[in-house]
Amino acid sequence: MTMKKYVLGATAVCLLSVLVYRNVSTIPDIPGGTVILICGASSGIGEELAYQAAEKGANLVLAARSEDKLLRVQEEALKRGAGAVEIVPADFSDVAGSGVVVEKTLEKFGKLDYLVLNHAGLPFGPFLAAEYMHDPAFIEKIMKVNFLSHIEIALKALPHLEGSSGHIYVTSSTFGEVPINYAMSLYCTSKHALNGFFYSLQQELLAKESSVSVTVGALGLIWTPDIASVFENDPIPKDVIAGTMEGAARGMLDSYTTRPRTLTYPVFANVFMRLLWYFNPYFHEMMISQNKPRGSEGNGYDANVADWKEKTEIASKRRFMQGYQKDHQPSA
Secondary structure, three states: OOHHHHHHHHHHHHHHHHHHHHHHOOOOOOOOOOEEEEEOOOOHHHHHHHHHHHHOOOEEEEEEOOHHHHHHHHHHHHHOOOOOEEEEEOOOOOOOOOOHHHHHHHHHHOOOOEEEEOOOOOOOOOOOOOHHHHOHHHHHHHHHHHHHHHHHHHHHHHHHHHHHOOEEEEEEEHHHOOOOOHHHHHHHHHHHHHHHHHHHHHHHHHHOOOOOEEEEEEEOOEOOHHHHHHOOOOOOOHHHHOEOHHHHHHHHHHHHHHOOOEEEEOHHHHHHHHHHHHHOOOHHHHHHHHOOOOOOOOOOHHHHHHHHHHOHHHHHHOOOOOOOOHHHOOOO
C-alpha cells in the first residue's frame, strides 16, 4: 500500500468511526443537579458550555477573571434552567491561590461531579520578533495560567471527585500536537505540557483503579467571536476547517457521561493535520506557505511581523491574550 493510500484510508476510517458514534450511539443525559465547575466560563466555549449544562438542570460554579462577565453568564444560565449558579472571580496566574475555585464549589454544594479546565491566555505573535515574550516573567505567567494552575486545581479536586466517581475535562488543542502556526509558539508550548501531564495522569488513575476519569480535548479552530473578528477579512473555508462553539461545548458536556480519553473536534481538520504532521516531510514548508500574507516576498516572515505589530492594539482590545499581557504590553 502506498503512503498516499494509507493516509486516505486512515482518514476514512477515522471519519467513519465518528459518524457511527454520533448517529448510532446513544449518549446518556447528565442527571439534574450534577455539580459542574467550569474554569474559563466568562466567554467563548466555556460560556456556551455553561448554557448547555444549565439547560440540563446542572448546578454550576463559574470561574474566570472578570466578575462582570461572570455575572452576565450567571444570569443567563439561571434563565436557562440551572439549579443554582455560583461565580468565583479568579486570576489563574496565582497558581497557589487557584485552588480556591474548588473550595468555593464545596462550600456551596458540598460535592463536585465534573471539573472543566478550560481557561487559557493566548499570546500571539512571531516569538523571535516579539521581544516582550522573551521576558522570563511573561513566559512564566503564561505557563502558570495555561498549565500549572490546571495541575493545582486538579489536585485539589481529585479527592472530592473520587467520592462522586467524577470526571475531569481539560481543554487542550491541536496546537498541543502539531505546530500549525509559528506565531503561537508559547501557546503550543503550554498545550504540549498539558497533554504530557494529563495523559500521564489518565494512565496513573487507571493504574490505581481510581473512579475518576480524564478527557483531554484536542480542539482545533473554533469559531468564537474573537476568532471570527481575527479572520473577518480572510476567505478561509470555515465550514471545513473550523468548529462551532455549540459543537465544542456539546462534546465537552457529552464527555461527562461517555468519558472518552480524547475529544477531537472538529474531527476532519484535526485528523487531517495529524496525518500531515506524521507523514508529510514538508509539513513546515506547507504551514509557512499557508500563513504567508498575500503578495509578500520570500516566506512572508517580515510581512507577518509587520502585520502583527500593526494589529497589536486591535488584538489587545479583542482580548486575544485575555488580559494576562497587561504588564508586558508590546510597542507597535
